[in-house]
Amino acid sequence: MTNAMIRVKNVTKSYSRGGETLKVLNGLNLEMDEGRFYALMGPSGSGKTTLLNLVGGLDHPDSGDLFVAGANLSDLDGAELARWRADNVGFVFQGFNLIPVLSARENVELPLSLTGLSRAERKKHAEYALELVGLKDRMNHRPKQLSGGQEQRVAIARALATDPKVLLADEPTGDLDRKSAEQVLDLLVRLNQEFKKTILMVTHDPHAADRAQSIVHLEKGELGRIEHNAPAAAK
C-alpha cells in the first residue's frame, strides 16, 4: 500500500463507436507496487490497452483517479501531462513504432531532446541505453536494416533513455518469433531486476506472462484474479 507506484481508483472509461457506447473499464480498482513486473492479460475487449493508455497518461478516464509515479493524473493538463510522460514513463509497442527515417541512436535520442541535456550528454545516454539492450554496434542502422527483435530492443532502449520509473509495454512480443520474443522478455526481466523498473506489460501470450512477477487478469472491464509467480529469476 505504501509503495504503490500505480494506483487505479474507481476508473471508468467508455468509447462510443458507431453511435453505441461501449463501456471498456467499469469502476476498476487496482494497485501496483514499485519495482514489480506485472503482466496484464485478458480476452480482446477486456480493456487492457485502454488501461495501459490511461496509466501512461495518453488518455483521460471518464471518472475515477489515477496515481502514477506520485502524480494524480487527473490534476495535470495537456502540457503538464506531456512533461510528466517525458519524465516518468516509457512506452513499448507491438508494432515497435520506430521513426523509419531516423537511425537507432537518433530514435533513442528523441525523448532525450525533451530534457535539458546537452547534445553530448544525450548522445552518451542514448549509447548507454543501446548498450543495455545489446545493440550498441547497430546504433547507426535505420529501423529497416534491423530484424524485428532488434527493432523492439531499440524501442525498449528508447523507452529507457530518460530513465523513467515505469515502463509500459503493449504486446511487445506480439510480432516476434519465439527466439526474439525470449530476448525481449529477458531484457524486460533484467530491467526489472537490475534497475528496479516498474513494468506493466499487456500480453496475450501465457509464456510471456509467466516471466512477470504478477499476472493481472482483466475481464469485461473489471478486475479478475491476480496470480503471483515465483520470483522471476532469469532462466
Place this chain on the structure above:
Amino acid sequence: MLKLAWRNLIAHPIRSILTSASVCIAILLLCLLRSIVTTLDAGIEAASATRLIVMSSISLFVDMPVSYQQRIEQVDGVDVIGKWQWFGGYYQNPRNFFAQFAVDPEHLFDMYPECQLDEEAKQRFLSTRNGCIIGRKLADDPNFAWKVGDKIPLVGALFPHPDGGAWEFEVCGVYTSSAANFDERTMMFQWKFFEETLRTSGQDPGVGVFVFRCEPGANVERIMGEVTAMFENGPMSVRCAPESEFQRMFISMMGDIPMLLGWIGTAVFVALLLGCVNTMLMAGREQVRDIGIYKALGFDDVTAFRVLVTQSLLLCVIGGAAGIGLTLALKPGIAAAIAAMFPVFIVADETLIFAAVLIVLLGLAAGIVPAWRASRMKPIEALRAEH
C-alpha cells in the same frame, strides 16, 4: 463500379476536393490563355472582305492629306469612302484611356453594318455638330456612366483645342456591335466639327486612314494597285490593304507577347498536371490495401484496374467541368478587365472542346500508372501493405 469509385473518392474528401480544384484551376487557366489568342485572332477573322484601308506607308503615326479622298474616290470600282482620324484625347486623366475617332458619318453605318444604332440616334448624330456616338461598353463603364444627352469634355493631347480648353462632345447615341472587330469601347464624332474647330487656329488636320468599299464584282487587286501607284511619288506614299491585313499588322506589332503567353500557358498546365499525377499516385499507393481486399473478395485484375482509372477520371471530369464552368462564369469580368486593350474576349467552342478532351486524357494518364501497379499486385501482398 462507378459507385465504388465514388465511394473511394468521398472516403478521402479533402484530397479529392483539392485534386479536383487543381484540375479546375488548370483548365480555367488553359481556357483563359487560349481565349486570349482566340481574341487576338478574332479581329482578322471577322474583318470585312469588302472594306479596304489606306494608310501612310510610313506608319499609322503619319497622316495623309485630306485631298487624297477625292483622288481615291475617282478610282474605278471604289464605291464609298470615309476618313478616320485617331483623336488621342483623354477624359480628366490620361489613365482613362479609350479610343476616339473623328469620322465621316454619312456612310459610316452603311459601311459598317456591324455598328448597330437605332435610326433616331443616327439622325441625331448626323444633325448635331459636336455630336458623338459611344459604344455600349464605354457607356456602361462605371468610371464614366455616360448616357444620351451627356456632354463629354476631352483634353486633346494630340490636337489641343484652339482656345486652350477642352473639346466638348454631346452623346447622341449608344451603339452596339455585332462583330468582334468592331469595338464597343470607342467614341466616334463628326469629322466636320473636328476639322472646322482646328481651322480656327489655322491648323490643317491630316487623315489617319481612309476606309473604302469596292463596288460588287470589282477587281480588288487592281484597285489596291491603282491606289498605291497613284501616290507613289508623294507627297505621302500610301499602302492599301484589306481590313484583315490591317488587323494582322496590329497583332504582329504586339511582338513576342502572344507567343510568350502561349508558352506560359503550356508551362502552367504542365505544373498543375504534375500536381494532379502526384495526387493520383498517392491515392493509388494508399489504396493498395483496399485493392487487396477487393481481390480477396474475388474481383479480378481488370475490375480493380477499372475502379482506379474510373476514380481518376471522375476527379478530373468533376474538376474540369468546374473549370469550364468557371471560365464561362468569369468571362464577363475578364472582358471588362481587359476592355482597354482588347475590344472583346472570346471563349471559342473549340477551346472548350479542346479542354474537355484534355480533361479525359488527363484523367486516364493520371490514373493508369497507379491502377496498373495496384492491379498487378497479389492480394496477400496488397493486404500486407500498411502504408
Place this chain on the structure above:
Amino acid sequence: MFIPLNYTVRSLFVRKAATFLSVFGIGVTVAIFAGVLALQQGFTTMFTSQGREDVIVFLRPGATGETDSQFQRERGMKLMKSLPEIEQTPEHGPLASMESYSGVLRRRPDGGEVNVAFRGVQQATFTIRGDELRIIEGRNFTPGADEIIVGKKLVERIQDCHVGDVMVINTTPFRVVGVFDHDGPFVSEIWADLERALAVLDAYGPNRVIAKVKPGTLIGDVNAEGGPDPASLAGRLANDTEAPAKVLTERAFLESQTQMLGGILLGLGMALAVIMGVGAAFTAINTMLSAIASRTNEIGILLATGFRPLPIFVAFMLETLLLCVMGGLVGCVLVLPINGIETGTMNGQTFTEVAFAFRVTPVVVGAAIFFSVLLGMIGGLWPALRACRMTPTAALRRT
C-alpha cells in the same frame, strides 16, 4: 524541445517520387512567376537605368509622351535659346536639341510587321549623350544626308537593317551607315538627321526638345500635387504665356513611358502567381496530408514520448516549407537560362516596339523565394494543424 531537423529533412527524402513530383511541380510554378517578373525587370530597367537627372525633356503641355507632343519649330528654337538654365559651351552654344519621333512600319525577318521608333536628331544630341551612345559599326550619319544609324538590337529584328542596306521611308531611300549601342531604349530605334526626318514625315516641327541643364538647377516635378513649384523651371514653363512646355527630367520621362506595359507585365505576373499559387498550395497540402496519413503512428509515438503539439506542428510546417523552398530553388534554376534572352513587344505608351532582355535580377530571385515560402506557409498550415491535433491514442491505434 523541438524535433530534430534531420527528422524533417529525411522524411522528405524517404518519399523520393512524391517529393520529386511536388518539388518539380512547385518549381515550374515558381519559374513561371519568376519568368514574367524577369520580363518586367528587363523592360523596366531598360528605361529606368538610363534616365539622366541632368538632361531635361520639353514636351507640349498636356502631352503624355513624344507621340502626342509636337512643337512649331520656332517654339522649339525659342526654348533652346532663351533659357538660362541650359548649359552653354563655347563651341556648340546651348546644349539643347530638337528631336522628332515617329513610328515606321518595318518588316520582320519572318514577314510580320512591326512599328519601329524613328528619331530625327540634331547634332547637339550626340554632344549631350557623350559616351552614353557608342557607334559600334560603320560611322555616324552625315547631317543633311539621307543616312540613318540603327540601334544594335534592331539589326536582327527587322529586314534591311545591316550597314549598307537601304530603307525606304515614305518615298526617300535611306542608307544604313552605322550601328550604335546604348543601354537604354534608344537601342531599339532608328536615328536620322532631324531635317531629313521632318521632311519625309511631312511634319511641321519636332516632337520634343532635350537639353542638358546647369548643375544645381531647380527643375521641379510636373507630377507633384497641385502642379510643380512655381519657382522651378517646370513651374515657370507650365505657365509661360508665350512658349508653355511640360518639363521633366529624362529619368522621370522614361519612367512615365514604362507605366502601361510595366504595369501589365506586373499584373500578369501577380495574376498568374495567385492562380497558380492556389494550385501549387493544393499540391503541397495533398502531399503533406498523404505524408501525415502514412506517418500517423510516428506522430503517435512522438506524442506518447511527451512531445507537445507545438513541436509537431513546427516539424510538419518546416517539412512543407522545405518542400516549397526546394521547389522555389528549382524554379530559380529553371528560370536562369532565360536570363539575357532577347525579346520584344510593343510599348503601349509609344506604340513602337521595344526590344529588351529577360533579366533574372536579385529582385526576381528574392521574389521567387518569397513566393515559395509563402506557398509553404499556406500549404503547410492545415496539414501541420491536423498532425498536431491528433490524440496519442487515436494516432497509435492506426498501426
